[in-house]
Amino acid sequence: MNYIFKLLLSLFLIGLFTSYIMGQGKVDSLNQALKSSSVEQRPAIYHALFIHYRLTDREKALNYALKANAAAYDAGDSLLIVNSSRALGWLYLLKDQYDTAVDYYEIALEVAKESNNMEMLKELVNELGIANFWKGDYDEALSYYLDCLRLEETENDEEGMATVCNNIGLVYSEVKDYEKARDYYEKSLVLNEKIGRQSGLNRNYVNMGLVYIDLGDYDEALVYFNKALDLCGDDCDDEILMWSNNGIGQALLISEDYDSAKNKFERSNALAIENNFDKYVTDNYHYLAKIKFKINELDSAIYLLDRSHEIAEKIGNRDYLLNNNELYSQIYSQLGDYRKAYNYQIKFRALNDSIYTKDLAKNLANIQLNYQEEQNRIMLEARDETIKANNRTIRATRSLNYVLIGASGIVIAFLIALYRNYREKQKTYSKLEEANSIIEAQKRKLEDTNAVLEDRVKDRTKELRQSYKALQQSNDELDTFIYRTSHDIRGPLASLLGLSEVALFDVTDERSLDYFGKLNQTANNLNEILSRVLDITQVKSTSNFGQEIDFENIIDDILDKRAQLDFFEEIGFTSHIDKGLRYRSDPYLILTIINNLVDNAYKFYNSSTRVESFVKVEISTYKSSVNIKVLDNGIGISKEDTVKIFEIFSKASNRPDTAGLGLYLVKLAVERLKGKVSVETTASGYTEFKVHLPEEPKEETPQ
Secondary structure, eight states, rough: HHHHHHHHHHHHHHHHHHHHHHHHHHHHHHHHHTTTTTTTTTTHHHHHHHHHHHTTTTHHHHHHHHHHHHHHHTTTTTHHHHHHHHHHHHHHHHHHHHHHHHHHHHHHHHHHTTTTTTTHHHHHHHHHHHHHHHTTTTHHHHHHHHHHHHHHHHHTHHHHHHHHHHHHHHHHHTTTTTHHHHHHHHHHHHHHHTTHHHHHHHHHHHHHHHHHHTTOOOHHHHHHHHHHHHHHHGGGOHHHHHHHHHHHHHHHTTTOOOHHHHHHHHHHHHHHHHHTTTHHHHHHHHHHHHHHHHHOOOHHHHHHHHHHHHHHHHTTTTHHHHHHHHHHHHHHHHHHHHHHHHHHHHHHHHHHHSSSOOOHHHHHHHHHHHHHHHHHHHHHHHHHHHHHHHHHHEEEEEEEHHHHHHTTTTTTTGGHHHHHHHHHHHHHHHHHHHHHHEEEEHHHHHHHHHHHHHHHHHHHHHHHOOOOOHHHHHHHHHHHHHHHHHHHHHHHHHHHHHHHHHHHOOOOOOHHHHHHHHHHHHHHHHHHHHHHHHHHHHHHOOOOOOOEEEEHHHHHHHHHHTTTTGGGSSSEEEEOTTOOOOOOEEHHHHHHHHHHHHHHHHHHOOOOSSOOOOOOOOOOEEETTTEEEEESSSOOOOOOGGGGTTSTTOSSOOOTTTOOOHHHHHHHHHHHHTOOEEEEEEEOOEEEEEEEESOOOOOOOOO
């Protein structure tokens, strides 16, 4: 009773305070009401303030939504906990903070389940599907959408079913299962045509056009885009115009009609910018860059692609980052800058592997299979109930006939009527038996269909495992090739170093000494690169986890190796290690991390006589993790270089004695230990590298 009272009070206050919005002085009235409000009234007032600001000032709306949420918990008001959590989910979704949005929607769903409000549950499950979709968790999005579809089917809500089928099609389109995407778009299209829902049909036509582009049927794609534009005519909203122009532009681009395609993308982009549709802004810039690439205007292509990439990074859309990295690689390859092309290809592969994993394909297949099995189970249960009901009818009818036949001896006058009734009942039995036979056949067919689906999932799983094994074998072969090649080069290189050293002692001609000195320096540089390449192979393959780490001994060894440097005495070196620090890990990986960070500090020290150069190493512990800091006052690193400094062959300096592999080795070793590495410039202008290593790592078990 108390809950019902609170619910009615909350609804009344929401209605009361929403009415303030329509008149003058609404905000002042709400703020005035706050001063005298009770704990139970306060959540509704804050929520009304959120409603007022939600379309005009989202920062204020967020502030009031947070206050409404906290006040709802204080008041124990379940309805306003749900409403305020949904409001926060919606606001964080608009801010592209998808993880936070998902968290608030999940809270709202858990609380809403207690109310058994079907309409609210459907909306929340659909909103969770949308949030996970934009987050890029496509298996989670599909799971929520299918749950929502079950609820819509239970309610027989055809408009809701049309919307959810369209959303499921979007998920399959993103994971490149275009056939299944088309199937769901068609289901949505049929439902929208049935109920005459124009807004839904417009989106169906656009999505059908896009999926036919992905399927390679460009003529059919253009048919659907034109249907969308014809349907709304002069009343097309900006979204339909933006989507349609983008889709037509894609079809024209593939048909190599570059001028027409450019006009379509530019029109779509103008609408996207005007309406703050960042997703379509980055998409249109990507395709405009692709047109410039196709007509060999490569500088313009890079400029447009940079704009696309900047927005894609801001909104965290991994699909557009993936597509942009692939196009970057193609452009720089065309320019002959193969190092940049290779780096972008590495980024493309890494991002592609993180998005389209074997687990994602398996999860999507399992989710779809579970949904199909649930539908089949419901159908089978319904048909079993029909069979039982029919059997009960047969038994009851037969009993009635027996009574009538027994009574026929008493009332002879009704013999003919009873006989005719008996014949009619016999026909009914035959029809019921026939219906039972049909139901049994359909039941067996459904069971066979389930078996076929299970076999398909098993086959797909087997294929994925084989692909993973082949990829793993290729990586192992590549590591072996690098290792053996480096060793093969090491022998001739050692001979070259020896000969150059001997020549420097024996030759007296100054020009020859200069040549041999340069040859010796070059050979030493090549020897360092080979050593680093071998270190990369060893970092990837080492598995000596669980060893007690002696950090003091590691620091001493690193200093001993640098004692021969000409400038060793010019650099003040200090170190601090927490007392009693005990940590188990792989000694080689720990040495690689500290050695290369210290080596980097020594290589780039400030040689000016006005500066007292120093390098500081600090190793501390927190609970079971370890933090390593290396601070130096060397020549420093520019802000632009901090983004790429950990990439392979990347150098922040043009010094010839650096290979661009040291910090890449640090990153590889830290990742093997499941840690994190970062670099920043302190307020004093010093360079500080930070490494965080979590609890004692364990050797990974092969799948």
